Amino acid sequence: MKQGSTIFLKIAVILxxxxVLALCIFLLPQIANEAIEAAKNNSTLAYVVFGILIIMYSxxxxxxxxxxxxxxxxxxxxxxxxxxxxxxxxLKKIKYCAIIISGLYVVALPLVYIVAEWDDxxxxxxxxMVMVGAPFVIAVFAAVLQRLLQEAINIKSENDLTV
Known part of the structure; x- marks a missing residue:
């Protein structure tokens, strides 16, 4: 394949x-500061927000x-x-990372429910639920691609041995 034929996809990965970097640098610290202020006023909801922030950063x-x-x-x-x-x-590492992300947001769902109940x-x-589902779909897609690629490699190696 011609060198650089995947430049568009590489740019998309960077973009x-x-x-996410902007979210971590600008928005999440601002939410954390507001949660700190709420915790000073003995708001129990602030601790739920801290839990969600920890999961988001994780x-x-x-x-x-x-x-x-x-x-x-x-x-x-x-x-x-x-x-x-x-x-x-x-592909295997991508699959495991997507499973980890999905698992983290499954743990966050009860906390999100508490915030949703409080805020109506x-x-x-x-x-x-989208934050759980999207990484799960990516994990399944990566697993299918991984399996197909492994089968293609096995077939290729068998063909190399027979020729």
Whole structure:
């Protein structure tokens, strides 16, 4: 494959990371400061918000690991190493990161429910469920791709042995 044929996808991967970085730098600390002020007034809801913030910050590391693995996978495609164990390994790491993110947000759902009940915002629960579902779909997709790629590698190695 021609060198640089995946430039658009690499740019898309980088652009996917920028909003999350902005969220972590600008919005989440502001929410944390407001929660600190609420905790000083003995608001129990502030501790629920702290729990959600901890889970959100915890999900950032697997998110960026998955983005890095996607970037590496695109580099393997550029280098004609798409059908290699390295690609399968990258897909496996993406799958595990997506499962971790989904699991973290499953743990956050009861906290989101508490905030939604307090704020009388039932739509917030749907947003929480999307935060569980989207990484789960990515994990399933990565698992299917991983399996297909592994089967293709096995078939390729069998064909190399017979020729």
């Amino acid at each position: 996917m990371g920028l909003p 999900s950032v590391l697997p998110f960026y690991v998955a983005l890095y693995q996607a970037f590496k996978l695109l580099s393997y495609i550029d280098k004609n190493k798409a059908f290699s164990k390295l690609s399968v390994k990258a 915002a039932p739509g917030l629960i749907l947003v929480g």
